[in-house]
Amino acid sequence: QLQLQESGPGLLKPSETLSLTCTVSGVSISSSSYYWGWIRQPPGKGLEWIGSIYYSGSTYYNPSLKSRVTISVDTSKNQFSLKMNSVTAADTAVYYCARHDNYGGNSEAFFDYWGQGTLVTVSS
Amino acid sequence: QSVLTQPPSVSGAPGQRVTISCTGSSSTIGAGYGVHWYQQLPGTAPKLLIYGNTNRPSGVPDRFSGSRSGTSASLAITGLQAEDEADYYCQSYDSSLSGWVFGGGTKLTVL
Numbered sequence: 001q002l003q004l005q006e007s008g009p010g011l012l013k014p015s016e017t018l019s020l021t022c023t024v025s026g027v028s029i030s031s032s033s034y035y036w037g038w039i040r041q042p043p044g045k046g047l048e049w050i051g052s053i054y055y056s057g058s059t060y061y062n063p064s065l066k067s068r069v070t071i072s073v074d075t076s077k078n079q080f081s082l083k084m085n086s087v088t089a090a091d092t093a094v095y096y097c098a099r100h101d102n103y104g105g106n107s108e109a110f111f112d113y114w115g116q117g118t119l120v121t122v123s124s
Numbered sequence: 125q126s127v128l129t130q131p132p133s134v135s136g137a138p139g140q141r142v143t144i145s146c147t148g149s150s151s152t153i154g155a156g157y158g159v160h161w162y163q164q165l166p167g168t169a170p171k172l173l174i175y176g177n178t179n180r181p182s183g184v185p186d187r188f189s190g191s192r193s194g195t196s197a198s199l200a201i202t203g204l205q206a207e208d209e210a211d212y213y214c215q216s217y218d219s220s221l222s223g224w225v226f227g228g229g230t231k232l233t234v235l
Protein backbone atom coordinates (compact mmCIF):
# COMPACT_ATOMS: atom_id res chain seq x y z
CA GLN A 1 0.00 0.00 0.00
CA LEU A 2 1.44 3.33 -1.08
CA GLN A 3 2.16 5.73 1.75
CA LEU A 4 3.89 9.08 1.92
CA GLN A 5 5.20 10.66 5.12
CA GLU A 6 6.52 14.18 5.52
CA SER A 7 9.19 14.99 8.09
CA GLY A 8 11.12 18.07 9.13
CA PRO A 9 11.23 20.96 11.57
CA GLY A 10 7.89 22.47 12.51
CA LEU A 11 9.13 25.88 13.64
CA LEU A 12 11.41 28.26 11.77
CA LYS A 13 12.52 31.86 12.21
CA PRO A 14 12.17 34.41 9.40
CA SER A 15 15.01 34.22 6.84
CA GLU A 16 15.81 30.59 7.69
CA THR A 17 15.61 27.70 5.24
CA LEU A 18 12.72 25.26 5.29
CA SER A 19 13.78 21.65 4.74
CA LEU A 20 11.29 18.82 4.45
CA THR A 21 11.63 15.20 3.38
CA CYS A 22 8.95 12.88 2.04
CA THR A 23 9.51 9.16 2.57
CA VAL A 24 7.63 6.95 0.15
CA SER A 25 6.74 3.37 1.04
CA GLY A 26 4.91 0.66 -0.85
CA VAL A 27 6.17 1.64 -4.29
CA SER A 28 9.47 2.59 -5.90
CA ILE A 29 9.96 6.29 -6.38
CA SER A 30 11.60 5.35 -9.66
CA SER A 31 8.28 4.24 -11.15
CA SER A 32 7.74 5.65 -14.60
CA SER A 33 4.81 7.98 -15.34
CA TYR A 34 4.84 9.42 -11.84
CA TYR A 35 6.20 12.67 -10.58
CA TRP A 36 6.43 13.46 -6.88
CA GLY A 37 5.16 16.80 -5.71
CA TRP A 38 4.88 19.28 -2.88
CA ILE A 39 1.71 21.26 -2.15
CA ARG A 40 1.09 23.66 0.71
CA GLN A 41 -1.97 25.05 2.46
CA PRO A 42 -1.79 28.15 4.70
CA PRO A 43 -4.09 27.96 7.74
CA GLY A 44 -7.70 28.43 6.66
CA LYS A 45 -6.75 28.88 3.01
CA GLY A 46 -6.56 26.90 -0.21
CA LEU A 47 -4.01 24.62 -1.83
CA GLU A 48 -0.93 25.85 -3.67
CA TRP A 49 1.29 23.64 -5.83
CA ILE A 50 4.96 24.23 -5.03
CA GLY A 51 6.79 21.93 -7.41
CA SER A 52 7.26 18.38 -8.68
CA ILE A 53 10.18 16.10 -9.50
CA TYR A 54 10.73 12.97 -11.60
CA TYR A 55 13.04 10.23 -10.34
CA SER A 56 15.58 11.26 -12.96
CA GLY A 57 15.80 14.69 -11.34
CA SER A 58 13.70 16.61 -13.86
CA THR A 59 11.74 19.32 -12.04
CA TYR A 60 8.83 21.70 -12.43
CA TYR A 61 8.38 24.66 -10.09
CA ASN A 62 5.61 27.14 -9.41
CA PRO A 63 6.93 30.34 -11.02
CA SER A 64 5.89 32.37 -7.97
CA LEU A 65 8.18 30.29 -5.72
CA LYS A 66 10.85 29.13 -8.14
CA SER A 67 13.53 31.57 -7.00
CA ARG A 68 13.41 30.20 -3.43
CA VAL A 69 12.64 26.51 -3.94
CA THR A 70 14.71 23.42 -4.70
CA ILE A 71 13.27 19.91 -4.92
CA SER A 72 15.58 16.90 -5.00
CA VAL A 73 15.22 13.13 -5.05
CA ASP A 74 17.16 10.29 -3.42
CA THR A 75 16.14 7.07 -5.14
CA SER A 76 18.35 4.95 -2.85
CA LYS A 77 16.28 6.04 0.14
CA ASN A 78 12.98 6.28 -1.77
CA GLN A 79 12.69 9.90 -0.65
CA PHE A 80 12.32 13.33 -2.15
CA SER A 81 12.93 16.65 -0.46
CA LEU A 82 11.92 20.30 -0.46
CA LYS A 83 14.11 23.25 0.42
CA MET A 84 12.74 26.78 0.56
CA ASN A 85 15.05 29.60 1.54
CA SER A 86 14.42 33.00 3.08
CA VAL A 87 11.11 32.03 4.65
CA THR A 88 8.68 34.59 6.05
CA ALA A 89 5.44 34.36 8.01
CA ALA A 90 3.65 34.03 4.67
CA ASP A 91 5.26 30.60 4.28
CA THR A 92 3.46 29.30 7.38
CA ALA A 93 1.39 26.40 6.11
CA VAL A 94 0.70 22.69 6.16
CA TYR A 95 3.06 21.14 3.63
CA TYR A 96 1.93 18.01 1.82
CA CYS A 97 3.89 15.65 -0.35
CA ALA A 98 1.97 13.73 -3.00
CA ARG A 99 2.37 11.36 -5.91
CA HIS A 100 1.80 13.19 -9.16
CA ASP A 101 0.29 10.88 -11.77
CA ASN A 102 1.65 12.07 -15.10
CA TYR A 103 0.59 9.07 -17.19
CA GLY A 104 -1.50 11.21 -19.51
CA GLY A 105 1.12 13.90 -19.79
CA ASN A 106 1.45 17.21 -18.00
CA SER A 107 -1.91 18.50 -19.19
CA GLU A 108 -3.73 15.60 -17.55
CA ALA A 109 -1.63 15.14 -14.41
CA PHE A 110 -3.23 14.91 -10.98
CA PHE A 111 -2.26 14.06 -7.38
CA ASP A 112 -3.52 10.62 -6.43
CA TYR A 113 -1.81 9.84 -3.14
CA TRP A 114 -1.09 12.38 -0.39
CA GLY A 115 0.87 12.39 2.83
CA GLN A 116 -0.86 13.47 6.03
CA GLY A 117 0.85 16.86 5.92
CA THR A 118 3.16 18.65 8.31
CA LEU A 119 2.64 22.11 9.76
CA VAL A 120 5.52 24.52 9.37
CA THR A 121 5.27 27.74 11.34
CA VAL A 122 7.52 30.72 10.66
CA SER A 123 7.74 33.04 13.63
CA SER A 124 10.34 35.09 15.41
CA GLN B 125 -6.54 35.03 -6.10
CA SER B 126 -6.70 31.57 -7.68
CA VAL B 127 -6.33 30.84 -11.37
CA LEU B 128 -9.37 28.58 -11.13
CA THR B 129 -12.47 30.20 -9.62
CA GLN B 130 -14.83 28.34 -7.31
CA PRO B 131 -17.74 29.60 -5.19
CA PRO B 132 -16.60 29.96 -1.57
CA SER B 133 -19.53 27.95 -0.26
CA VAL B 134 -22.52 25.83 -1.23
CA SER B 135 -25.09 24.06 0.89
CA GLY B 136 -27.83 21.50 0.60
CA ALA B 137 -30.10 19.32 2.66
CA PRO B 138 -29.55 15.58 3.05
CA GLY B 139 -30.68 13.71 -0.05
CA GLN B 140 -30.45 16.75 -2.31
CA ARG B 141 -28.17 17.37 -5.27
CA VAL B 142 -25.55 20.11 -5.25
CA THR B 143 -23.08 21.28 -7.86
CA ILE B 144 -19.76 23.08 -7.47
CA SER B 145 -18.41 25.06 -10.40
CA CYS B 146 -14.79 25.64 -11.39
CA THR B 147 -14.12 28.39 -13.92
CA GLY B 148 -10.82 28.67 -15.74
CA SER B 149 -9.48 30.33 -18.87
CA SER B 150 -8.08 29.62 -22.32
CA SER B 151 -4.76 28.58 -20.74
CA THR B 152 -6.36 26.07 -18.36
CA ILE B 153 -9.71 24.33 -18.71
CA GLY B 154 -10.48 26.11 -21.98
CA ALA B 155 -7.36 24.59 -23.54
CA GLY B 156 -8.87 21.16 -23.04
CA TYR B 157 -6.74 20.23 -20.06
CA GLY B 158 -8.04 17.69 -17.60
CA VAL B 159 -9.90 18.83 -14.50
CA HIS B 160 -9.55 16.92 -11.26
CA TRP B 161 -11.43 17.24 -7.97
CA TYR B 162 -10.34 16.67 -4.38
CA GLN B 163 -12.30 16.33 -1.16
CA GLN B 164 -10.74 17.56 2.06
CA LEU B 165 -12.49 16.52 5.24
CA PRO B 166 -11.78 18.70 8.30
CA GLY B 167 -8.26 18.22 9.62
CA THR B 168 -7.22 15.73 6.94
CA ALA B 169 -5.23 15.67 3.71
CA PRO B 170 -7.03 16.15 0.39
CA LYS B 171 -8.32 12.98 -1.27
CA LEU B 172 -8.64 12.49 -5.02
CA LEU B 173 -12.33 12.39 -5.89
CA ILE B 174 -12.51 12.77 -9.70
CA TYR B 175 -9.69 12.64 -12.25
CA GLY B 176 -9.65 13.33 -15.96
CA ASN B 177 -12.89 15.35 -15.81
CA THR B 178 -15.23 12.42 -15.21
CA ASN B 179 -13.38 9.41 -13.77
CA ARG B 180 -13.81 8.15 -10.21
CA PRO B 181 -10.95 6.35 -8.41
CA SER B 182 -11.80 2.99 -6.93
CA GLY B 183 -13.84 3.40 -3.75
CA VAL B 184 -15.41 6.76 -4.59
CA PRO B 185 -19.21 6.47 -4.60
CA ASP B 186 -21.04 7.08 -7.87
CA ARG B 187 -22.94 9.88 -6.10
CA PHE B 188 -19.97 12.00 -7.15
CA SER B 189 -19.63 12.95 -10.82
CA GLY B 190 -17.67 15.46 -12.84
CA SER B 191 -18.14 17.26 -16.12
CA ARG B 192 -16.35 19.86 -18.24
CA SER B 193 -17.59 22.30 -20.85
CA GLY B 194 -15.73 25.17 -22.44
CA THR B 195 -13.69 27.01 -19.84
CA SER B 196 -15.58 25.52 -16.87
CA ALA B 197 -16.04 22.28 -15.01
CA SER B 198 -18.49 21.07 -12.41
CA LEU B 199 -18.64 18.57 -9.59
CA ALA B 200 -22.08 17.16 -8.81
CA ILE B 201 -22.99 15.35 -5.62
CA THR B 202 -26.32 13.56 -5.49
CA GLY B 203 -28.05 12.03 -2.49
CA LEU B 204 -26.21 14.43 -0.18
CA GLN B 205 -25.05 12.90 3.10
CA ALA B 206 -23.76 14.46 6.31
CA GLU B 207 -20.36 12.86 5.70
CA ASP B 208 -20.00 14.86 2.47
CA GLU B 209 -19.50 18.05 4.47
CA ALA B 210 -15.99 19.08 3.46
CA ASP B 211 -13.93 21.44 1.32
CA TYR B 212 -13.74 20.65 -2.38
CA TYR B 213 -10.97 21.77 -4.74
CA CYS B 214 -10.63 21.62 -8.51
CA GLN B 215 -7.21 21.35 -10.17
CA SER B 216 -5.90 21.60 -13.71
CA TYR B 217 -2.82 22.51 -15.74
CA ASP B 218 -1.96 26.06 -16.74
CA SER B 219 0.08 26.41 -19.91
CA SER B 220 0.88 30.06 -19.17
CA LEU B 221 2.60 28.96 -15.93
CA SER B 222 3.82 25.60 -17.19
CA GLY B 223 2.51 24.18 -13.96
CA TRP B 224 -0.48 22.94 -12.04
CA VAL B 225 -3.08 25.10 -10.38
CA PHE B 226 -5.89 24.67 -7.85
CA GLY B 227 -9.17 26.44 -7.37
CA GLY B 228 -9.68 28.44 -4.21
CA GLY B 229 -11.88 25.74 -2.71
CA THR B 230 -15.58 25.43 -1.91
CA LYS B 231 -16.94 24.63 1.53
CA LEU B 232 -19.94 22.30 1.34
CA THR B 233 -22.36 22.50 4.25
CA VAL B 234 -24.98 19.80 4.71
CA LEU B 235 -27.94 21.48 6.38
